[in-house]
Amino acid sequence: MTDYRTDLSKVRGLGAAKKGVGTYMAQRVSAVALAALLPFFVYGLLCALPDGYDGLKAWVSSWSGALLIAGFITAALYHGRLGVAEIINDYIPRPGARAFWLLINTLLALFVWALGLFALLKIWLGA
Amino acid sequence: MSEDVTDGRPLSPHISIWKWHPTMASSILHRASGVVVYIGVLKLCVVLFLLATGSAFLHTFDPLVFSPLGALALFVFLWALIYHFFNGIRHLIWDMGKGFDPRLANIWSLIIVASSLILAALLVWRLIGGMS
DSSP states (O other): OOOOOOHHHHHTTOSOOSOHHHHHHHHHHHHHHHHHHHHHHHHHHHHHGGGHHHHHHHHHHSHHHHHHHHHHHHHHHHHHHHHHHHHHHHHOOSHHHHHHHHHHHHHHHHHHHHHHHHHHHHHHHHO | OOGGGTTTOOOOOOGGGSOOOHHHHHHHHHHHHHHHHHHHHHHHHHHHHHHHHTOGGGGGGHHHHTSHHHHHHHHHHHHHHHHHHHHHHHHHHHHTTOOOOHHHHHHHHHHHHHHHHHHHHHHHHHHHHHHO
């Protein structure tokens, strides 16, 4: 039987997805943002915690606290989603299961991000 | 299980045949601590949401949160956060092509693990002292 497909057409699309550098840079850029925010975040958290939930609410009610937490959870969920996606890609070999967990990973991060930002806005506007 | 999904291509050596050394341990810890911090941030967002909606559900776990077990959980979260922060800075230095001397890299692994443990313990100890 004659094969009409050219050699080139057989290998097209079999290489890398060529998205690696973008993911690599996104992981580093969010890492730098988090490294800059982290000392302030930990300091604010430790100041708020002795007063329990009231302390947490007071922290969120200040404009500096609200902005800091908004920036931190945005960068952290973005960075964490990329990290967990890397773990899923490493340890789940079956393409179907891998795609499923990558989807769950992305949707969970987006959903929780929306939840957090909504909460920040509501507390901050209500204060 | 894995034979049928690699199309006969070789797999990288399995982790069980490696000898443990500090840089390897710190690399695995980086991943593990990243997952711990991620779960912590997810929980923080849920707590903020319950706080914003004024849900009584928030106080369901109060006996657990304000117990020694809760302090231990805070310690684990803070340690993972600080460890990932320190080791992440080292990763950024590695990305610039610096810091690959094996002996120094091993020493730094030990320094980062030890200093993050001590710092997290100090912070939690101070915090608990402040509450009582």
